[in-house]
Amino acid sequence: MNYIGENLLSREFDNGLKAYVIPKKNFNKVYAVYSTKYGSIDNEFVVPTTGERLKVPEGIAHFLEHKMFEMPYGNVFDKYAELGASSNAYTNYTNTTYLFSTTSSFEECMRLLLEFVETPYFTEESVEKEKGIITQELRMYEDDPEWQVMLNLLRAMYHRHPVRDDIGGTVESIQNIDVDALYKCYDTFYHPSNMVIFVAGAVDADRVFEIIGEWENKRGKLPQGEIIRTYPEEPDTVNKPRIDVKMSVSRPLFLMGFKDNDVGYDGIELLQKEIITNILLEIIFGKSSLTYEKLYEEGLIDDRFSFGYEGQKGYGFCTIGGETKDPEKLKDMLVTSIDEAKEGGLKEEDFERVRKKYLGDYIQGFNSLEFIANSFVSYYHRNVNIFDYPKVLKRITFEEAERRLREFFDFDRMAVSTVYPK
Amino acid sequence: MDRLFKRKTLDNGINLYIHSTDKFKTVTVCAFIHQNLDKNTATRTALLPFVLKRGSHKFPSSRYISLCLEELYGADFGADIIKKGERQIIQFFIEMVNSRYTASEDKILDEGLALFKDVILNPLTEGPAFKKDFVEQEKDVLKRNIEALFNDKFNYAIERCFQEMCKGEPFSVYKYGSVSDLPEIKSEDLYDFYKMIIKSRPMDIFVLGEVDEGQIYEKLNNLFSNERREEKIAGTVVVKEVEREKFVEEKQDVNQGKLSLGFRTGTRYGDEDFYALMVFNSVFGGGPHSKLFQNVREKESLAYYAFSRLEKSKGLMLASCGIDFDKLEKTIEIIKEQLDDIKEGRISDYEFESSKKSIINSYKEAEDSPAMIISLYLDGIINGVEESIQEIIEKIRNVTKEDVVKVAQKVKLDTIYFLNKM
Numbered sequence: 001m002n003y004i005g006e007n008l009l010s011r012e013f014d015n016g017l018k019a020y021v022i023p024k025k026n027f028n029k030v031y032a033v034y035s036t037k038y039g040s041i042d043n044e045f046v047v048p049t050t051g052e053r054l055k056v057p058e059g060i061a062h063f064l065e066h067k068m069f070e071m072p073y074g075n076v077f078d079k080y081a082e083l084g085a086s087s088n089a090y091t092n093y094t095n096t097t098y099l100f101s102t103t104s105s106f107e108e109c110m111r112l113l114l115e116f117v118e119t120p121y122f123t124e125e126s127v128e129k130e131k132g133i134i135t136q137e138l139r140m141y142e143d144d145p146e147w148q149v150m151l152n153l154l155r156a157m158y159h160r161h162p163v164r165d166d167i168g169g170t171v172e173s174i175q176n177i178d179v180d181a182l183y184k185c186y187d188t189f190y191h192p193s194n195m196v197i198f199v200a201g202a203v204d205a206d207r208v209f210e211i212i213g214e215w216e217n218k219r220g221k222l223p224q225g226e227i228i229r230t231y232p233e234e235p236d237t238v239n240k241p242r243i244d245v246k247m248s249v250s251r252p253l254f255l256m257g258f259k260d261n262d263v264g265y266d267g268i269e270l271l272q273k274e275i276i277t278n279i280l281l282e283i284i285f286g287k288s289s290l291t292y293e294k295l296y297e298e299g300l301i302d303d304r305f306s307f308g309y310e311g312q313k314g315y316g317f318c319t320i321g322g323e324t325k326d327p328e329k330l331k332d333m334l335v336t337s338i339d340e341a342k343e344g345g346l347k348e349e350d351f352e353r354v355r356k357k358y359l360g361d362y363i364q365g366f367n368s369l370e371f372i373a374n375s376f377v378s379y380y381h382r383n384v385n386i387f388d389y390p391k392v393l394k395r396i397t398f399e400e401a402e403r404r405l406r407e408f409f410d411f412d413r414m415a416v417s418t419v420y421p422k
Numbered sequence: 423m424d425r426l427f428k429r430k431t432l433d434n435g436i437n438l439y440i441h442s443t444d445k446f447k448t449v450t451v452c453a454f455i456h457q458n459l460d461k462n463t464a465t466r467t468a469l470l471p472f473v474l475k476r477g478s479h480k481f482p483s484s485r486y487i488s489l490c491l492e493e494l495y496g497a498d499f500g501a502d503i504i505k506k507g508e509r510q511i512i513q514f515f516i517e518m519v520n521s522r523y524t525a526s527e528d529k530i531l532d533e534g535l536a537l538f539k540d541v542i543l544n545p546l547t548e549g550p551a552f553k554k555d556f557v558e559q560e561k562d563v564l565k566r567n568i569e570a571l572f573n574d575k576f577n578y579a580i581e582r583c584f585q586e587m588c589k590g591e592p593f594s595v596y597k598y599g600s601v602s603d604l605p606e607i608k609s610e611d612l613y614d615f616y617k618m619i620i621k622s623r624p625m626d627i628f629v630l631g632e633v634d635e636g637q638i639y640e641k642l643n644n645l646f647s648n649e650r651r652e653e654k655i656a657g658t659v660v661v662k663e664v665e666r667e668k669f670v671e672e673k674q675d676v677n678q679g680k681l682s683l684g685f686r687t688g689t690r691y692g693d694e695d696f697y698a699l700m701v702f703n704s705v706f707g708g709g710p711h712s713k714l715f716q717n718v719r720e721k722e723s724l725a726y727y728a729f730s731r732l733e734k735s736k737g738l739m740l741a742s743c744g745i746d747f748d749k750l751e752k753t754i755e756i757i758k759e760q761l762d763d764i765k766e767g768r769i770s771d772y773e774f775e776s777s778k779k780s781i782i783n784s785y786k787e788a789e790d791s792p793a794m795i796i797s798l799y800l801d802g803i804i805n806g807v808e809e810s811i812q813e814i815i816e817k818i819r820n821v822t823k824e825d826v827v828k829v830a831q832k833v834k835l836d837t838i839y840f841l842n843k844m
Contacts, residue, residue, distance in 0.1 A: 004447065026444075027790045028787065029790045075710075077710035077711070077715075081709065081711035081779070082711075082772065082775065082776055084776070084778075084780060086710075086780070086783065102783060103783050104779075104786075133723050136726040139677045139678040139744070142678070143575050145573050248675040248676060249573045250572040251570075253573075287484065287485070288485055288489045292485070293484065296484070296559075297555070297559060302566055304570075323566065323570065353489070354492060356493065356495050357495065359495060359524065360495025363447050363519050363524070364498070364517070367446045367448060367791075369790065
C-alpha cells in the first residue's frame with residue numbers, strides 16, 4: 001500500500017509465529033515489539049497441554065510481564081543498556097507487549113528480544129521480591145485520580161467482565177501469585193501461534209526475517225490450536241449508574257461512559273464500528289462542536305477534556321469527560337447534546353470534515369515509530385490490518401453514522417464516575 | 423559544521439530556522455517568544471498564549487480555528503508556555519500533513535501558515551483591549567492549570583522541591599505564574615503588555631519538513647512583517663554553593679510517599695564539563711543501568727520508579743522516587759551513598775559504558791522526532807551553544823571516567839523534599 005509511502009512486509013514461520021516489518025530507511029532508530037494476545041482479562045482458560053481448566057489471580061499477566069525481564073544470567077534491562085538500547089513492556093486488558101528501541105546493534109537487540117521473551121525464568125525468591133515493586137506501582141496508581149476515575153467507570157459499567165478489574169490486580173490479589181501459576185500462564189499464552197513480532201525503522205526486512213527464522217527453527221515448537229478462554233456472562237445493563245469517590249484533588253474529575261452491546265466480533269467490522277463511533281464523538285463533543293464551545297465558555301471543561309471509544313471483541317465502551325467544577329451540570333449538558341444530536345440529526349458537512357481530520361491524523365501517525373508499532377499490534381490482535389484504515393474511513397457512510405448514533409448512545413447503558421475533592 | 427537548520431533573519435529581525443527534509447509526513451512550524459522568568463510578569467506572560475488561541479480577526483473563536491484545522495486534514499495547533507532555566511518562553515506550533523499524502527490539491531501549508539500568523543499577530547480585540555470574555559475565561563483556565571499540578575503528585579513533588587530549593591531566585595517561579603496575580607489582570611493592560619512583548623522580545627521561528635527554503639522564507643517574511651525593536655534579555659544565574667542542606671516535608675492525603683532531592687551541579691549547558699555532567703547524571707539516575715534504579719529499585723525493592731534528571735540551563739539535578747512512608751531515612755541514605763560512590767570513583771565499566779551509550783542513543787532517537795529536534799536546537803539558542811547533534815555525540819564519546827568523577831565533586835545536595843501522608 002503506497003498510499004502513504006510505506007511498505008508492510010510479512011513472513012510466517014513454521015511454528016506459527018508471524019512477523020511484520022515496515023522499513024523506514026531515513027530514520028536512525030529501530031523500534032521492535034514482540035507481543036502476545038494475553039492481557040489482564042484472560043484469567044480463566046484451559047491449559048492446552050494438559051486440558052486443565054484454570055482460574056488465576058487478577059494481575060498475573062502484568063506480574064508475568066515484570067518477571068520476563070529476569071534471566072538466569074541476570075536482568076535484561078542491563079543487557080539492553082550494555083548495547084546502548086532501551087527496552088520496556090506494557091500490559092493492557094488484552095495484550096502484553098515487549099519492546100526495544102535502538103540506534104545501533106540492531107541484530108543483537110533483536111536476538112535478545114527473542115531470547116528473553118522466549119525464556120521464562122521464575123524463582124520463588126524473585127517472585128516474592130517483585131511483589132514489593134508491584135505493590136509500589138499499584139500504590140502509585142491509587143494516588144492517580146485519572147486512573148481511579150476510569151477504573152470506577154469500568155466498575156460501574158460492568159458487572160462481571162474482568163475489564164472492570166485493575167490491569168495490575170490488587171495488592172491482595174498479587175500475593176496469591178506463585179511460580180507454578182506463572183509458568184502455566186506463560187506456557188499457554190506465550191506460544192508462537194498466539195504472538196506477533198513487528199519491527200519498524202532503519203532495517204532491511206529480509207534480514208529481520210532471517211534472524212527470526214534462524215532463531216525460531218531452533219526452538220522445536222509446533223503450532224498450537226486456538227486457546228480456550230472463558231469470560232463470565234456479562235448482562236446488557238450497567239452494573240451501577242454511578243460511582244462517586246473522594247480523593248486528594250483540587251477539582252472534581254468526571255467521566256461518562258456508554259457500554260456497547262454490539263460486541264462479539266473483530267476484524268474489519270470492528271474497525272468500521274470504531275471509526276464511526278469516534279467520528280460521532282468528534283462531531284458531538286470535538287473542539288469544532290457547539291457543545292464544546294458552550295462547555296468551555298461556561299468554565300465546565302478545559303482543553304484536557306477528552307473522549308474516545310475502546311472496542312474489543314468481547315467488550316466496547318466510550319468515555320467522555322475531564323476535570324470540571326460542576327460534574328452534575330457537565331453531565332446534564334452532555335446528555336442534552338446527545339439528545340439533540342439524536343433528535344435533530346447530524347450535519348453531513350461535519351461528517352465529511354471530521355473524516356478529513358481522521359485521514360490526516362492517520363497519516364501524521366506515521367511520523368512516529370512508536371505510534372506505528374503500538375497501533376499495528378493493537379489492531380493485529382483484533383484481526384485488523386492497520387493499512388485497511390484509510391479504505392474503511394473512505395467507505396463508511398453518513399447514514400451508517402446516523403444509525404450508530406441512535407443505537408449506541410442508549411441512556412440505559414450509560415454510567416458516570418466522579419472523583420470529588422475531600 | 424553540519425548544522426541541520428539553515429538560519430536566516432526576516433526583515434524585522436525575527437530569526438528563522440529552516441530544515442528541509444522529506445523524512446516526515448508533516449511540515450512543523452514553531453514560534454518561540456523569549457521572556458525573562460520574573461515573578462512580576464510571569465502570570466501575565468503565561469496568560470498570553472491562552473488568550474491568543476481563543477481567537478483572531480479572521481478566526482473569531484476557538485471553534486473557527488478548529489473548523490479550519492479540521493479542513494486542513496486535522497492540522498495540530500497549539501500555544502503554551504515552556505520554562506527553560508530562567509526563561510519563560512511562549513510557544514506556538516502548527517503541524518500540517520504534507521499535501522502529497524492527502525491526494526488532494528489543498529493548499530494546506532499556505533492556509534495553515536495564514537492561520538498561524540493571524541493567531542499570533544492579529545488577536546481579536548475590543549477597542550484597545552483583548553476581548554474581555556476571552557481574558558476572563560482564560561484567567562480561570564490558567565488558574566485551573568496552576569492548581570492541576572496538585573492532582574499530579576509525581577510532578578508536584580518535583581516542582582515543590584525546585585521551589586523550596588530556589589526560594590528567592592527567579593527559577594522558583596512556576597511556568598504559569600501564580601493564582602494570586604490573576605484577579606488584577608485587566609484586558610486593556612494585558613493587550614498593552616502583549617504589544618510590548620511582540621515588539622521587543624526575541625523571537626525564533628522553526629520550519630521542519632518538505633519545504634522549499636526560498637519560498638518558505640518569502641512566505642514568512644510577508645506574513646511576519648510587524649514592526650519590531652528587539653531588546654536583549656538576561657541570562658540564567660547558576661548558583662554553585664549550598665549554605666546548608668534543607669529538609670522540607672509536606673503532608674497530604676496520599677497512599678505513597680514522594681521523595682525529591684534537589685542538587686546544585688555548578689555546571690550548565692555551554693560549560694566545558696557539561697558533557698561529563700550528562701554522563702554523571704546517567705550513571706547516577708539516568709535509566710535502568712543507573713545506580714538509583716539498580717539500588718533503590720532492583721536491590722532494595724523500595725520504589726517502582728527512581729531516577730534523576732538535569733535542568734540544563736540552571737545547573738540543577740533532581741532525583742525522585744515514590745516510596746513507602748516508613749522508608750524515608752533508608753532511601754535517603756541509599757541515594758546519598760550512590761552519589762558518594764561516584765565521587766570516590768566507584769563507577770563500574772558497565773555503568774559508565776551504558777551511560778554513554780544511552781545518552782548517544784537518545785540523541786540519535788531525537789533526530790527521528792520533529793518536536794525533539796526543534797527542542798534541542800532551542801536549548802542551544804538559549805544557552806548560546808551552536809553545535810549539531812553529531813558534535814554533541816562526539817563530545818559524549820570523549821568523556822572519561824576521570825571527567826565524571828571530577829564533575830561529581832561539584833554536585834551538592836541542597837534540598838530534600840518529602841510528600842508524606844497526613
